[in-house]
Amino acid sequence: MKMATLRALNEARNAKRAVVLATWLDTGEERLIGLDEPVEESISAAVAEAFAHDRSTTVEVDGRDLFLNVFNPPLRLVVIGAVHVAQPLATLAQTVGYDVTIVDPRRAWSDPARFPGIRVLNTWPDDALKTLELDHRTAVATLTHDPKIDDPALHIALRAPVFYVGSLGSRRTHAKRLDRLHEAGFSTTETDRINAPIGLDIGARSHAEIALSVMAEVVAAQHGKL
Numbered sequence: 001m002k003m004a005t006l007r008a009l010n011e012a013r014n015a016k017r018a019v020v021l022a023t024w025l026d027t028g029e030e031r032l033i034g035l036d037e038p039v040e041e042s043i044s045a046a047v048a049e050a051f052a053h054d055r056s057t058t059v060e061v062d063g064r065d066l067f068l069n070v071f072n073p074p075l076r077l078v079v080i081g082a083v084h085v086a087q088p089l090a091t092l093a094q095t096v097g098y099d100v101t102i103v104d105p106r107r108a109w110s111d112p113a114r115f116p117g118i119r120v121l122n123t124w125p126d127d128a129l130k131t132l133e134l135d136h137r138t139a140v141a142t143l144t145h146d147p148k149i150d151d152p153a154l155h156i157a158l159r160a161p162v163f164y165v166g167s168l169g170s171r172r173t174h175a176k177r178l179d180r181l182h183e184a185g186f187s188t189t190e191t192d193r194i195n196a197p198i199g200l201d202i203g204a205r206s207h208a209e210i211a212l213s214v215m216a217e218v219v220a221a222q223h224g225k226l
Contacts, residue, residue: 005030009071016073018136020050025058025065035136043068051136052163053224074099075137077218080125080153081144082109085168089141089211090118096219098139103128105149125153129160139164139218141198145173151180158190164221166198166214195226 001009005021009032012019018035022043033039039047043066046059050070058067077093079086082104090100094117102120104110110122121128125142134140140157141164142150150167157165158181167177174196181191199213200220220226 002030005032008032013071013073018051018070018072020047021069021071022047023067023069025067073135073137075222076101076132076139078103078129078132078134078138078140080104080140080142080150081146081168082106082111082114082120083143084207085143085210085214087114087211088208089143089214090115092211092215093218094118096215098218101128101132103153104144125149126156129153129156134160134162136161136163138162139166139221141166141168141214141218143168143198145169147177147180151177151184154181154194155184155186158186158193164195164218165193166195166217168196168198168210170197195221 009019009021012032020033021030022033023030033047035051042061043059046057046068050057050068051072054070054072056069058065075098077098077100079089079100079102082102086102090102093100100118102110102115102118103123103125105122105124107122110120112120134157140153140162142153144150145168167174169177178191195217199210200217202213204210204213
């Protein structure tokens, strides 16, 4: 790898920008491709898949092999609401490699002692999400059932490039949620991004089981299985 390429790659990784290092295997010619950078049609689908599935690959272009080495920022889970389900959910998310942030403006819930080793933000979700720079490696789960807390988070998440949005609540609760979002100007296409009731249907009952169903759905979305 050329020193100039290495420096640019390290700068991108330090800034947590997603890039693909594309290298022609016959000549060693190389270039960095950013997430939103236009590329030739012949490799655009392969580059998009590498970013989406965090999977490096070799593609053949006009009889030549091009190696696409993907460097994605870390996976993140932003949990809105430091409720009981959030505790096992945070643990499960860390276990499978996610950086976790808990957001809850209610001090009684957002006590850091309840989430050892987890980043906890005692602030309103709209303020928090504006600083977290939601990207294609981020999942957002709203868990409070409180529109004053969950809705502002959804307003931002639904118009960000996050790969997953999920909301806790019954079908009736979600129907009311959709009404509020549509009244706020969100389209059906936008609100269809919400996975609700949150989590895969595994018959979950306990907080730990609900957390498992949520994390399973997040991982499924990460791998394009929803």
